[in-house]
Amino acid sequence: MSLLAVTRLEWRRLLVRPLAWVLAALTLAWLAWNFTLLLGSFLAGQIQNAARPDGPGLTDLVGVPLLGQLAQLAFLVVPLLTMSLIAGERRNGTLPLLFAAGVPASRIVLGKYLAVLGWLLLWLLLTLAMPLALAHATHVDWGKLAAATLGLVLMLAALAALGVACSTFASHPAIAAAAALILALALWGVNLGAQMAGINGGTINWLAMSTHLQPLLRGLVSSTDIVWFVLLIVLALALATRRLSADRERD
Amino acid sequence: MTLPTPVSTEPVLRLDQLSRRRAGRAAVQNLSLTLLPGQVLGLLGVNGAGKSTTLSMIAGALRPDSGNIQLNGADFMEQPELARQLIGWLPERAPLWPELTVSEHLDAHGQLRGLHGVALKQARAAIIERLELQPLARRLAGVLSQGQRQRLGLACALMHRPALLVLDEPANALDPVQVAALRTLIREQAAAGTAVILSTHLLAEVTAVCDRVAILHEGTLRHDGTVHSDDHAALERTFFEIAMNGHTHPARAA
Known part of the structure; x- marks a missing residue:
C-alpha cells in the first residue's frame, strides 16, 4: 500500500510541475514536426518503394525512425524528469517525512520510479499514436513496430532507473541530471572506440546500450538484449535503494 | 501484522540507552525515557543539545547508532512500519512539497499512513475544520507563510490520529493567538490519550502545556521531572544551571 501511496504522490507532483508539461509539449511538438517530414518523404518515394518486392514500408520509413528520434530525446528528457526525485526531496527536507511514515527505502525508490516510468510510457504512447493514426490507410509491419516499441520501453525504463540512482546519490538535482546524462551517453557509446577499430564483438560491445537497442529497432527480439536491460534496471534500482537506506543511517 | 493495542498504564514510548553520533560528535548519548499515554513531555535544551536528533530518531527518520526504542511495547527498530500508524x-520548519496544495498534502500524508476512501475524506475534513484550514485548502504549500506552514505540518501529523505526537519546535513562527490555539490543541490531544513529546526553547511553553520536562545538555539527559504551571521560576533556574554548568546545583538536585 505504501508503494502505491508513494507512486500516487510522485505522479501528482509530476502532473502539477510545469517542467513535465513543458518537456512533453516541446518534445511532442518536435516529434510531430519530424513525423510530418518523415511522412512527406515516405509519400514522395511511395511509388518507387511499392515497385520493389522488399521495399521499405511505413514502419521502416516513418514509425521506427520516429521512435529513434524519441530515443535521442530521452537522453535529455529522462535526466530532467528524474533529477528531483530524491535529490529534490533531500534538499527540500521532505525525505524524512517518507522515512517517518514507515516507508522502506526500496518502496520509496520503486514508487518514484514507477511514477516516472508511467509518464515516460504515456510519452511513448503519444508518439506512437502518430504513425498508428495511418494504420487504416497503409500496411503496418506490426511485428517490427512491436519489437521497436519493446526496445524503447526497455530503454526508457533503463534510463529512468539510471536517473533515479543518480538522483539518490546526488546532493543537488542539477548534479543528478548531469550525472544521469553523462552515464547514459557513456553507456550508449562505450564501444565507439572498439567499433572504430573494427571490433564488433566482445565484452566492450556487450556493455554498450546501442548494441542491445539497435537489433530491437530492426525488429530482432533477443532474450540477451532483454536481459541486458533488465540487469541494468535491477542494478540501478538496487544501488539507489542501498544509498537511500544509508540516508537514515547517516546524516 | 497486528499492531499492539495501547494499554493506558503501559508506556507508549520507551527509550533505552539511545545514542547517535552526528557530524563527528555524540549528538545523543545513552538517553533513556518513558512516556505514558496522555502525558505531555517538554524537551528542553540549548541549540545543539540533541533535541531534534532525539525527536528524529523517535519519529523513525533517523536510525540510532545504539539503544532501543519501544512503541506500545513493540520494538520499533525491528518494526519501523509501526511509525505509520x-x-x-512535525519536524522543525515543517518541510512541505511546494507544488502541492494544502488539501493534497493532507491526502498524501493520509495515504502514506494507510488511510483510504471514506476514512481519508473524513480525516481530512475533520483536521481541516479543527485547524481552521478551510481558506487555505486549495492554496499551494509553496506560497504559505511560515505560520501557515506550521499549521499544515501539524495537520499532517494529526491526520491519522497517532498514539504519539512528536513536535519539534511547534510554536515556531506562530503568532500569540496561534500559540494559544496550539496549547489548547496539545491539551486536547493529551486528554484524548495521545502522548505528546515536544521540543522547545521557550520555558513558558513547557510550563503552559507540559506535565513533565526533560532537559538535554550535550546529548545527555540532565533533568527529568514533573512540571506545574506555577513552577516557571524553578524551571528557569534549573534550565540555566544546566545550560551554564552542565548540571543542577547539588543541593537542589538532591
Missing part, C-alpha cells in the same frame, strides 16, 4: 511528527 502510531506516530505523528
Whole structure:
C-alpha cells in the first residue's frame, strides 16, 4: 500500500510541475514536426518503394525512425524528469517525512520510479499514436513496430532507473541530471572506440546500450538484449535503494 | 501484522540507552525515557543539545547508532512500519512539497499512513475544520507563510490520529493567538490519550502545556521531572544551571 501511496504522490507532483508539461509539449511538438517530414518523404518515394518486392514500408520509413528520434530525446528528457526525485526531496527536507511514515527505502525508490516510468510510457504512447493514426490507410509491419516499441520501453525504463540512482546519490538535482546524462551517453557509446577499430564483438560491445537497442529497432527480439536491460534496471534500482537506506543511517 | 493495542498504564514510548553520533560528535548519548499515554513531555535544551536528533530518531527518520526504542511495547527498530500508524511528527520548519496544495498534502500524508476512501475524506475534513484550514485548502504549500506552514505540518501529523505526537519546535513562527490555539490543541490531544513529546526553547511553553520536562545538555539527559504551571521560576533556574554548568546545583538536585 505504501508503494502505491508513494507512486500516487510522485505522479501528482509530476502532473502539477510545469517542467513535465513543458518537456512533453516541446518534445511532442518536435516529434510531430519530424513525423510530418518523415511522412512527406515516405509519400514522395511511395511509388518507387511499392515497385520493389522488399521495399521499405511505413514502419521502416516513418514509425521506427520516429521512435529513434524519441530515443535521442530521452537522453535529455529522462535526466530532467528524474533529477528531483530524491535529490529534490533531500534538499527540500521532505525525505524524512517518507522515512517517518514507515516507508522502506526500496518502496520509496520503486514508487518514484514507477511514477516516472508511467509518464515516460504515456510519452511513448503519444508518439506512437502518430504513425498508428495511418494504420487504416497503409500496411503496418506490426511485428517490427512491436519489437521497436519493446526496445524503447526497455530503454526508457533503463534510463529512468539510471536517473533515479543518480538522483539518490546526488546532493543537488542539477548534479543528478548531469550525472544521469553523462552515464547514459557513456553507456550508449562505450564501444565507439572498439567499433572504430573494427571490433564488433566482445565484452566492450556487450556493455554498450546501442548494441542491445539497435537489433530491437530492426525488429530482432533477443532474450540477451532483454536481459541486458533488465540487469541494468535491477542494478540501478538496487544501488539507489542501498544509498537511500544509508540516508537514515547517516546524516 | 497486528499492531499492539495501547494499554493506558503501559508506556507508549520507551527509550533505552539511545545514542547517535552526528557530524563527528555524540549528538545523543545513552538517553533513556518513558512516556505514558496522555502525558505531555517538554524537551528542553540549548541549540545543539540533541533535541531534534532525539525527536528524529523517535519519529523513525533517523536510525540510532545504539539503544532501543519501544512503541506500545513493540520494538520499533525491528518494526519501523509501526511509525505509520502510531506516530505523528512535525519536524522543525515543517518541510512541505511546494507544488502541492494544502488539501493534497493532507491526502498524501493520509495515504502514506494507510488511510483510504471514506476514512481519508473524513480525516481530512475533520483536521481541516479543527485547524481552521478551510481558506487555505486549495492554496499551494509553496506560497504559505511560515505560520501557515506550521499549521499544515501539524495537520499532517494529526491526520491519522497517532498514539504519539512528536513536535519539534511547534510554536515556531506562530503568532500569540496561534500559540494559544496550539496549547489548547496539545491539551486536547493529551486528554484524548495521545502522548505528546515536544521540543522547545521557550520555558513558558513547557510550563503552559507540559506535565513533565526533560532537559538535554550535550546529548545527555540532565533533568527529568514533573512540571506545574506555577513552577516557571524553578524551571528557569534549573534550565540555566544546566545550560551554564552542565548540571543542577547539588543541593537542589538532591
